[in-house]
Amino acid sequence: MCGIVGYIGKRKAYPILIKGLHRLEYRGYDSAGVALINPAGQLNIYKAKGKVSELEAYAADKDTDGCIGIAHTRWATHGEPNTVNAHPHYSESERLAIIHNGIIENYAVLKAVLQKEGYTFKSDTDTEVLVQLIEYTQLNRHVDLKTAVQLALQQVIGAYAIAVLDKDNPDTLIAARKGSPLVVGIGDDEYFLASDATPIVEYTDKVIYIEDEEVVTLKLRVEGLELKEVGELKVESNIDITTINNVTKTPEIKRLELSLSQLEKGGYPHFMLKEIFEQPRTLTDSMRGRVNVRQDNIALSGFIDNKERFLNAKRIIITACGTSWHAGLIAMYAIEEFAQIPVEVEYSSEFRYRKPVINKDDVVIAISQSGETADTLAAIQLAKEKGAFIFSICNVVGASIPRVSDSGCYTHVGPEIGVASTKAFTAQVVALTMLALCIGKEKCTMSKEQYLRIVRELGQIPDKIERVLGQNKRIADFAKTFTYAQNFIYLGRGYNFPVAMEGALKLKEISYIHAEGYPAAEMKHGPIALISQEMPVVVVAPHCGTYEKVVSNIQEIKARKGRVIAVVTEGDQLVSRIADYTIEIPATEECLTPLLTVIPLQLLAYHIAVVKGCDVDQPRNLAKSVTVE
Numbered sequence: 001m002c003g004i005v006g007y008i009g010k011r012k013a014y015p016i017l018i019k020g021l022h023r024l025e026y027r028g029y030d031s032a033g034v035a036l037i038n039p040a041g042q043l044n045i046y047k048a049k050g051k052v053s054e055l056e057a058y059a060a061d062k063d064t065d066g067c068i069g070i071a072h073t074r075w076a077t078h079g080e081p082n083t084v085n086a087h088p089h090y091s092e093s094e095r096l097a098i099i100h101n102g103i104i105e106n107y108a109v110l111k112a113v114l115q116k117e118g119y120t121f122k123s124d125t126d127t128e129v130l131v132q133l134i135e136y137t138q139l140n141r142h143v144d145l146k147t148a149v150q151l152a153l154q155q156v157i158g159a160y161a162i163a164v165l166d167k168d169n170p171d172t173l174i175a176a177r178k179g180s181p182l183v184v185g186i187g188d189d190e191y192f193l194a195s196d197a198t199p200i201v202e203y204t205d206k207v208i209y210i211e212d213e214e215v216v217t218l219k220l221r222v223e224g225l226e227l228k229e230v231g232e233l234k235v236e237s238n239i240d241i242t243t244i245n246n247v248t249k250t251p252e253i254k255r256l257e258l259s260l261s262q263l264e265k266g267g268y269p270h271f272m273l274k275e276i277f278e279q280p281r282t283l284t285d286s287m288r289g290r291v292n293v294r295q296d297n298i299a300l301s302g303f304i305d306n307k308e309r310f311l312n313a314k315r316i317i318i319t320a321c322g323t324s325w326h327a328g329l330i331a332m333y334a335i336e337e338f339a340q341i342p343v344e345v346e347y348s349s350e351f352r353y354r355k356p357v358i359n360k361d362d363v364v365i366a367i368s369q370s371g372e373t374a375d376t377l378a379a380i381q382l383a384k385e386k387g388a389f390i391f392s393i394c395n396v397v398g399a400s401i402p403r404v405s406d407s408g409c410y411t412h413v414g415p416e417i418g419v420a421s422t423k424a425f426t427a428q429v430v431a432l433t434m435l436a437l438c439i440g441k442e443k444c445t446m447s448k449e450q451y452l453r454i455v456r457e458l459g460q461i462p463d464k465i466e467r468v469l470g471q472n473k474r475i476a477d478f479a480k481t482f483t484y485a486q487n488f489i490y491l492g493r494g495y496n497f498p499v500a501m502e503g504a505l506k507l508k509e510i511s512y513i514h515a516e517g518y519p520a521a522e523m524k525h526g527p528i529a530l531i532s533q534e535m536p537v538v539v540v541a542p543h544c545g546t547y548e549k550v551v552s553n554i555q556e557i558k559a560r561k562g563r564v565i566a567v568v569t570e571g572d573q574l575v576s577r578i579a580d581y582t583i584e585i586p587a588t589e590e591c592l593t594p595l596l597t598v599i600p601l602q603l604l605a606y607h608i609a610v611v612k613g614c615d616v617d618q619p620r621n622l623a624k625s626v627t628v629e
Contacts (some may be wrong), residue, residue: 009190020199030081079124085142272418303437338440360387479607503601
């Protein structure tokens, strides 16, 4: 939530900052702003409500000169989305400017103290309190800006990623983080700052991931400074990193595994559609080096290196939010079936607060696309304090969750720009399925025949997804029929009950149609009262498991004049005769059906939203990475 960009170097900062904001707009698009120090030493701030394009239009005739600047795209927490509440914020003297991602929980207390000291506030944000606190600290303690930032942050309760400019120090950019991501890119006599690597990849592949409670000071390169060796790479000696308590830290430079082409739409009208169609490739990438179909084997280094922790686990707890939670539910079915280990699936936001009973022989699996989800990060920190083994499944290399985990598995699907998760979900399901198979094989709780059959079938899934994607045009055609709907029900059983919930989530996220997912057998315990000609029902009904019972559910819906869209196995005759519309998937193992059944639901949601004129990549009120509670 919220996107931060910063630049200091020899180029004009404004074009770099605006391009960076566009790359980060999926993190927040309520408002946007930029602060620049021009060559005359003037600190200019320009802000606009709405998307980054609104900021560009507003700043078109303004002074955007300068080689140092910070910029922000906002997802509102404190204060409604408007120009006044947009970042950056000035300090009282307008000497300092700040941008901020996170929540300052004790801002009201700090604000009251500052108001007594004569400070006035223009916005309703917690962020303005922080910049005023930094200035107050600097003036009253007679310290430099870096020390003022350190001292101010010692008084803060909450999460933050900040960047600060001082017009009296036009060669310096200061940033800090706690609980919200921040990365520094190292270029040739220039530095980049961002919430994630997407704005940086165009300029450098060398980055430093800032850790919690670290403060980084970036200065323009001074001729004659020597370089310090750090690992294989070199660090400019004018990058200074300390903690808020002034403990010096040695930065560790990482190589970015990201290409510029991954951040473009590639001819698709939306990132979401591109990412849906990327899934055959991304799942192949996710399995590469792990699934060896020829040798009928799966090798996960995160499991191999920690085999005993899994084999001796009395319980596995999966914690996640949103779409990742649905992937965790599918994993519960697979792990309990293959490994015979009890599994609990927890919403991270509830788990962290309900005083859970956690034992040292528990394994906690955290799932997060971004690796920065605030509630999930807090949940695993709680579990780690109680001695549990933490295994994470994330997409973003170097993110906070994998860094604090004991082990894990990256999904390697590349950046997911569309706010509604698609390819990240299927990759999480693949990773969790591979883990379940590894445990089951080692525990001998599944037969060799079953293990080999599923491994071989897993290797066929990308090709089978291609076949499902071939129905895109037909799905787009009949999706137009359902734009009238105000409500949808999604039904599924077994492995496909979580898919029903995921399909409902996709629809409401991007089309703003209310939708709920239920176990099909639970329809008679309440939801059946809603069935009518105006209530479309999506039924996930592959020919496996409890197929006959799902058929009975469909007949009950049709008896009440409900309209049914069914996802069925190729060649299905029974459901195809009853349902109003059917979408076919190739036959596969029951545990792998979610990887196929979810694809039509992603496409259905996408096309309904497009016909309704919704912004599918940036749906209202949502942000890609929820880095605040």
